[in-house]
Amino acid sequence: MWSFSAWRRRRTLARYPIDAALWHTVREHLPMLDGITPEEDRWLREASVLFLHDKHLTLLPGVELDDAQRLFFAAQAQLPLLHLGDHDWYQGFHELILYPDDFQSPQRHRDGSGVEHVWNGEHSGEAWQQGPVILAWPGVLASGGREAYNLVIHELAHKLDMLNGDANGLPPLHRDMVLGDWAGAMQAAFDDLNRQLDADPDAETPIDPYAAENPAEFFAVTSEYFFSAPDVLDQAYPEVYQQLSLFYRQSPLMRLQRLQAEHPAYRIEQP
Ligand SMILES: [Zn+2]
Numbered sequence: 266m267w268s269f270s271a272w273r274r275r276r277t278l279a280r281y282p283i284d285a286a287l288w289h290t291v292r293e294h295l296p297m298l299d300g301i302t303p304e305e306d307r308w309l310r311e312a313s314v315l316f317l318h319d320k321h322l323t324l325l326p327g328v329e330l331d332d333a334q335r336l337f338f339a340a341q342a343q344l345p346l347l348h349l350g351d352h353d354w355y356q357g358f359h360e361l362i363l364y365p366d367d368f369q370s371p372q373r374h375r376d377g378s379g380v381e382h383v384w385n386g387e388h389s390g391e392a393w394q395q396g397p398v399i400l401a402w403p404g405v406l407a408s409g410g411r412e413a414y415n416l417v418i419h420e421l422a423h424k425l426d427m428l429n430g431d432a433n434g435l436p437p438l439h440r441d442m443v444l445g446d447w448a449g450a451m452q453a454a455f456d457d458l459n460r461q462l463d464a465d466p467d468a469e470t471p472i473d474p475y476a477a478e479n480p481a482e483f484f485a486v487t488s489e490y491f492f493s494a495p496d497v498l499d500q501a502y503p504e505v506y507q508q509l510s511l512f513y514r515q516s517p518l519m520r521l522q523r524l525q526a527e528h529p530a531y532r533i534e535q536p
Contacts, residue, residue: 270351274315281314283336291336295409297493298344299531300520305347312346313339320361327365328402338405341417344492345425348514355424360397367401390416392423394431411521411532413473413494422488426481434480442511450504455483457502471501492517 372386389404404416426432458477461468476486490498491509495518499506
């Protein structure tokens with residue numbers, strides 16, 4: 266059957282081909298992608314071009330990006346979608362705004378007695394329901410490695426979470442997933458993290474304590490680990506890793522283990 270979207274896709278890719286050397290440069294800055302197959306690499310490359318074509322990047326003064334940096338950004342945005350099929354997962358927003366540095370934005374919190382607190386907080390990223398994704402470029406630049414940090418994946422995980430309403434740590438699960446399994450795994454790990462921090466606010470937690478803020482942050486932070494430090498997440502909370510692998514339909518841990526089997530010093534070699 267003739268498909269308009271397939272035709273548009275082919276036309277866009279034909280108009281904006283990526284030079285092999287340019288893509289090679291992009292891959293060199295994304296150790297997180299090491300171990301993907303040639304087919305996955307090709308999909309990511311094409312999906313990155315389409316993403317940059319479909320979305321609008323607003324660069325605030327002080328941010329200037331060349332083609333390699335745009336692709337570096339787009340490839341990280343597309344990695345979570347690698348095996349999620351044709352569905353438009355990043356629907357409902359058109360714009361991504363890049364700030365030259367961390368930014369101030371008003372935060373609200375209603376405490377247990379119903380009093381609303383508003384204060385200005387320093388942020389490196391934000392995702393608004395039905396609105397743009399805002400990212401500080403230095404945070405994007407610091408992403409892409411295997412350091413359990415990825416600002417792009419973090420903010421876009423919030424967008425996936427918002428596909429079925431407010432960000433609450435529950436994105437739309439696939440039909441072959443079990444809501445109770447997801448909720449059980451996430452809640453147990455979230456509670457465990459909070460218990461550790463309640464006992465000692467300076468506790469050396471197995472994952473970033475920011476995940477303990479609320480279930481939405483838990484999903485966003487564990488998504489960062491899932492792609493950039495899957496071994497750390499799997500060791501800390503194997504059931505969370507398992508649910509995320511069912512949701513994202515890929516296994517970064519297997520990729521990493523394969524690399525380590527082939528190159529025992531793989532992790533140490535990272536810059
Ligand atoms: Zn967040």
